[in-house]
Amino acid sequence: MVLEDFESSFxxxxxxxxxxxxxxxxxxxxxxxxxVGFPYSLVAKVVSHQEVHRDxxxxxxxxxxxxxxxxxxxxxxxxxxxxxxxxxxxxxRVLDMEPWTFR
Numbered sequence: 001m002v003l004e005d006f007e008s009s010f011x012x013x014x015x016x017x018x019x020x021x022x023x024x025x026x027x028x029x030x031x032x033x034x035x036v037g038f039p040y041s042l043v044a045k046v047v048s049h050q051e052v053h054r055d056x057x058x059x060x061x062x063x064x065x066x067x068x069x070x071x072x073x074x075x076x077x078x079x080x081x082x083x084x085x086x087x088x089x090x091x092x093r094v095l096d097m098e099p100w101t102f103r
Contacts, residue, residue: 040091044100046079057081065094 044061046052058073058081065071065083067090074082085091 040085040088042083042091042095043076044073044081044083046081048079052079061100065090067093 046057054075058075061081061083062071062073065085067085067087069086069090071086071090072084074084076082083094085094
């Protein structure tokens with residue numbers, strides 16, 4: 001499910017601000033060498049009025065999303081995380097489980 005499908009299917013339940021409706025822009029300074037060259041990546045955005053605790057999010061979802069191979073999660077902005085998978089199978093498995101909840 002892509003973001004547009006997610007937003008339209010839950011449009012009546014979500015109350016997004018104009019700022020939250022804007023697309024995600026990831027600056028070059030955020031990208032580290034460990035994330036370059038891996039085609040199985042996604043950006044996870046926590047939709048909440050409260051800032052999520054970075055370490056707890058990374059620990060929880062690294063454990064939940066780890067499949068046959070490792071998963072790497074890096075915070076790139078407040079409540080915005082870059083997730084890198086080694087294999088397409090693990091990447092697809094996580095996408096099939098969306099939407100996700102945290103706390």
